[in-house]
Structures are given as C-alpha cells and as structure tokens.
Amino acid sequence: MIVDGVERRVFAEELAVEAGQLALLYRAREDLDVRSKGLLDWVTKADLATEKLIRRRIGESFPHDRILGEEEGDDAPRTGAGHVTWVVDPIDGTTWFVSGLPSWCVSIACVDEPGPPFLGVVRDPEGAETFSALGGHGLTINGCRVAVPRRGITDGLVGVGHPRNARHEPTLTFLRRLFAVGGLFCNSGSAALALASVAAGRLVGFFESDLRAWGALAGEALIRESGGWSTDFMGDRSLTTSKPVLAANRGSVAALWDLAEGLLEGWSRPDRHDSQ
Ligand code: IPD
Numbered sequence: 001m002i003v004d005g006v007e008r009r010v011f012a013e014e015l016a017v018e019a020g021q022l023a024l025l026y027r028a029r030e031d032l033d034v035r036s037k038g039l040l041d042w043v044t045k046a047d048l049a050t051e052k053l054i055r056r057r058i059g060e061s062f063p064h065d066r067i068l069g070e071e072e073g074d075d076a077p078r079t080g081a082g083h084v085t086w087v088v089d090p091i092d093g094t095t096w097f098v099s100g101l102p103s104w105c106v107s108i109a110c111v112d113e114p115g116p117p118f119l120g121v122v123r124d125p126e127g128a129e130t131f132s133a134l135g136g137h138g139l140t141i142n143g144c145r146v147a148v149p150r151r152g153i154t155d156g157l158v159g160v161g162h163p164r165n166a167r168h169e170p171t172l173t174f175l176r177r178l179f180a181v182g183g184l185f186c187n188s189g190s191a192a193l194a195l196a197s198v199a200a201g202r203l204v205g206f207f208e209s210d211l212r213a214w215g216a217l218a219g220e221a222l223i224r225e226s227g228g229w230s231t232d233f234m235g236d237r238s239l240t241t242s243k244p245v246l247a248a249n250r251g252s253v254a255a256l257w258d259l260a261e262g263l264l265e266g267w268s269r270p271d272r273h274d275s276q
C-alpha cells in the first residue's frame with residue numbers, strides 16, 4: 001500500500017499542537033472533572049475532549065484510516081494488512097498532568113499494519129516542543145533536524161516507567177541492576193515523552209515492563225530515526241496487547257540489554273548495535 005507519509009506528518013504535527021493547546025486550556029480553567037479508572041489512574045475532561053478533537057480531525061482529512069485511541073478504543077477493528085492506523089494518546093502522563101506537573105504530552109503514531117510505525121509525533125505543550133519523525137526522513141524538534149550524540153549508560157539518566165496494576169518485580173530488578181552499574185533513573189510520568197527524550201539524546205535509555213501501543217509507538221518511530229535502538233512493538237503483529245519496551249541511545253544498547261536480561265520476553269537481543 002502506498003501511503004503519503006509526508007502529508008500525514010505535516011498534518012500530525014499541526015494536530016498535536018492544537019490538541020496540546022486544548023488540554024492546556026482545560027487545565028487553566030480548572031475544568032478537569034477528574035475521574036478514577038483505577039488506583040492513581042485518572043481520566044479527565046481534557047483527555048476525553050482532546051481525543052475527540054484528534055479523532056474528528058483525522059476523520060475529516062483521512063476518512064479511510066483506522067484510529068486506535070486510549071480513551072475511545074478502536075473505531076473499526078480489522079484484521080490483516082492494508083490500512084493505515086493512527087495510534088493516539090491524547091494525554092500521556094495524565095497522573096502528572098492532574099498533579100500540576102509539566103511532564104505530559106500528546107502522542108500520535110501511524111502504523112501501516114502489520115509493520116512498525118512509519119510516523120511518530122510527540123508534542124510537549126508545556127515545553128513547546130514537537131518531536132517528529134517519518135521513516136527515512138530523520139528526527140526533527142520544532143522542525144529542525146537533530147544530530148544525536150552517542151552516550152553510554154552512565155553518561156546520563158535512564159528513564160524508567162512503572163505500570164500501574166502490574167507486577168513490581170521487573171521494574172525493581174531493572175532498577176537494582178542499574179544502580180549496581182552506577183546508573184541513575186528518572187520517571188518522567190509519560191512513557192512517550194521519555195522515549196522522545198531518548199530520541200533527542202537527553203536520556204540514554206528507557207525501560208517499562210508493560211506498555212500499551214499508544215504509549216510506545218510514536219516514541220519508537222522517533223528513536224529509530226535518531227539512530228537509536230528500540231524494541232519492535234509490532235514485532236508480534238499485535239497492536240492491542242501490552243508489552244515490555246526497551247529503548248537506547250546507540251551507545252547504550254548492549255549495557256541496557258544486560259540490565260533487561262530476562263525481562264523482555266519475546267524480544268531478541270540485537271547484534272553488534274553498539275559497535276556500528
Ligand atoms: C501512562 C504513562 C506512564 C506509564 C504508564 C502509562 P497515561 O500513560 O505513559 O509513564 O508508566 O504505564 O499508563 O495513563 O498517563 O496515558
């Protein structure tokens with residue numbers, strides 16, 4: 001299937017900015033109506049309205065594309081190849097957003113199923129930054145091409161997300177091993193923003209033991225275009241199951257794999273990535 005990636009990229013960058021502005025507006029008006037989906041798992045009016053806006057805009061411009069979003073699910077579940085799917089998290093980092101912390105984002109990816117994401121856009125509305133990547137076209141931040149330096153595992157922080165309602169042991173094992181080699185971690189509260197930060201060379205890597213497609217795919221597209229390495233979320237051809245995610249600056253792939261050994265069921269260790 002021939003897909004116009006350039007057109008979708010321009011569209012997604014503009015849409016992510018518009019969506020981020022809408023979410024900011026809700027918070028500024030203190031009109032969030034926070035509801036619980038589980039322990040420390042909230043949904044707000046801002047999440048719902050922002051996803052609605054994104055769905056409406058995609059529907060107007062690309063009526064034949066499928067949309068999978070965190071809040072409203074799958075608009076047209078289909079199987080097999082041959083259609084573009086937009087995978088959307090209107091606010092990734094809702095817990096931080098509700099807490100008044102500035103670390104959250106709008107995350108938009110495109111997948112030409114069953115392949116990996118060919119487009120990823122992450123908008124950080126608080127930092128006014130748009131991270132964008134289209135397969136083969138490189139990574140940009142606010143429209144400027146970025147060259148990412150090579151960084152080892154102790155040259156910076158490793159992002160670690162901890163999924164709610166999941167087993168603690170994989171996260172604790174990863175952290176114990178990271179501390180043992182002298183590394184430090186941060187939890188940015190938004191997996192998509194942490195992955196964008198790896199792509200930009202600000203974090204040396206990222207691990208989360210259990211992530212959904214809307215938290216992983218845009219960041220994965222950014223990392224591939226930055227020259228870094230990431231697990232392949234679509235490797236098992238399933239958009240709807242949650243999976244462990246590991247991503248690394250090209251100077252940290254082997255070291256991060258050592259820390260994640262046994263925690264990445266289903267993925268195989270890349271050959272010789274660090275020496276390339
Ligand atoms: C969450 C964030 C968080 C990650 C959780 C996700 P949400 O997404 O990405 O960083 O650790 O696993 O559920 O709920 O804020 O969209």
Ligand code: CA
Nearest residue numbers: 070089091092
């Ligand atoms: Ca979300």
